[in-house]
Amino acid sequence: MARAALIAALLMATPTAAAESDCAQGAYRLSDGGVIDVAAASEGALRWRGLDGASGELKRDGDHWAGTTGWTGRPDGLTVRFDCAAKTMQFGERKGQQIAFETRETSFTSHGTQLVGRLVMPPGDGPVPIVVLLHGAEFSSARDSNSLQRMLPAAGIGAFVYDKRGTGASGDKYTQVFSLLADDAVAALAETRRMAGARGTRFGFQGPSQGGWIAPLAATRTQVDFLIVSFGLAVSVADEDREAIAFQMGLKGYGPDVIAKAQEIGAAATRVFESVVAGETIEGIDELDSVRTRYRNAPWYKDVHGNFTHVILDMTAEEIRAKAPAYAFGTPVHYDPMPTLRAVRVPQLWALGGQDIDAPAGETARRIKGLIAAGQPITLAVFPKAEHGMTEFETAPDGSRVSTRFTPGYFRLLIDYARGAPLASAYGDAEITRPAAKK
Missing domain, CATH: 3.40.50.1820 (Alpha/Beta hydrolase fold, catalytic domain)
Incomplete structure (x- = not known):
């Protein structure tokens, strides 16, 4: 959301809506015995989860909350109302009572x-x-x-x-x-x-x-x-990145020869990553630059991601050295x-x-x-x-x-x-x- 739009949204928000967003959070026992958990989401929205795995986002729409499917943003027709005083909700056709833990x-x-x-x-x-x-x-x-x-x-x-x-x-x-x-x-x-x-x-x-x-x-x-x-x-952790590169490239239809080359890049990135997270002198940048130069123009290069390789892959040597302290987490x-x-x-x-x-x-x-x-x-x-x-x-x-x-x-x-x-x-x-x- 643009900064101006965000400020406008904050100015237009009413104390009642904010209070309802806060008090609505909790787990509810539905009239049919099901359970729905309601938690905070982004920018005043709420997220619900059912024990059956169903989930969606709720956003304020006049006197009720309107639902969207999962994380898709697509309207799902769900209408939800909360009664904060009674600690109840109307979840579509079902009623729910907040559970007192x-x-x-x-x-x-x-x-x-x-x-x-x-x-x-x-x-x-x-x-x-x-x-x-x-x-x-x-x-x-x-x-x-x-x-x-x-x-x-x-x-x-x-x-x-x-x-x-x-x-x-x-x-x-x-x-x-x-x-x-x-x-x-x-x-x-x-x-x-x-x-x-x-x-x-x-x-x-x-x-x-x-x-x-x-x-x-x-x-x-x-x-x-x-x-x-x-x-x-x-x-x-190193094998996680290697396996992620192989699995991701395989899903995109690349064969063993391309996957092996992509993992060369991952291996070079791992050496750099290892010294970065250890907070030590950065090692392996020359090797990484060499393998990046070798494959940068290959049509599959853009699809190399991995678990952490992608963090390093688009950084220059200077950027890696400058940003390294922020990643010194001690990861083994x-x-x-x-x-x-x-x-x-x-x-x-x-x-x-x-x-x-x-x-x-x-x-x-x-x-x-x-x-x-x-x-x-x-x-x-x-x-x-x-x-x-x-x-x-x-x-x-x-x-x-x-x-x-x-x-x-x-x-x-x-x-x-x-x-x-x-x-x-x-x-x-x-x-x-x-x-x-x-x-």
Whole structure:
């Protein structure tokens, strides 16, 4: 939005609309038993999510909120009204009552840094399982953005959410040092146990994306009952980029010869990236310049993306050196997660997207199946139509993707696994590999 239009929109916004946007946020039990979570979205909009995976955006339209499908911006005909005083909503033809959770804010310390968290418990005083929600690589406050902090309690499961160091209200600087973040997760679990008291019956970590490296590390450093990894990886950061280049180029129709050349570029970018994130003297720029010069005019060059290669690819040597300090996150580029995964003994759930172009599932699924065959108590679910974030999507003529919904069965799978109950025979169209039968 242009700056002038943004200022005009702010001036035209009424205090009533802003207040309704704030008070509307929460989880609602619908008249038919379904659950809808409503959270803040961009520029005063709201986003709703259902446990079945359906999702859309809501924008103010006179005396109601009008819906659009997924993230497409296409009107879907949904009309929603909120009654803040009664804590109710009219969601199309269905009525909903906001669920009154027991919510407590807290702060705790890890390695001398104060971290800020929140425990959200289902109504009542009975014992429940509790999930400690970890993070991906995002810079935003998880307390503001992670909808699982309400969706899990709506299903009878407690949730502890916290701002990782360097984000939201937590202290210190942003980092991607996996070992340090794993220790933070251990501290978060200890605080969860303290706050939950007798209501906590079993405790687990859920690690999305980058959290898929951190959660297993944390599980080897504390007593935990289960572990969930969502769209994470059992390969290194460097291999993630290499596999992403191959998968993305394959989707665009390129053959093995072009993919091999694209991965040459990725390998050169990785050497530069490794020194950048380590905060060290930049190495490999001459090699990167050489391979860029060799392939720059090739028709496929514009399609080389990867996970981090694209960040560096369009920068000049001078730009890389100038911008390097902003990327010195300490990312362990060659961290091998397999020794840690072999050391984890508690039950694990791995939920992956078969169309994930950021963290391709192929090699990770193969490795997890190997651990299952070796006798580890792991359940693997690959949702064939899902991409990163477990959303399904439409593909535009230019190849870009627009998410339409969360893949069916994903939220239900997380809920059932956290409960510790026997899993259903099917979750959407997920291809499920279950733990080997004990002899």
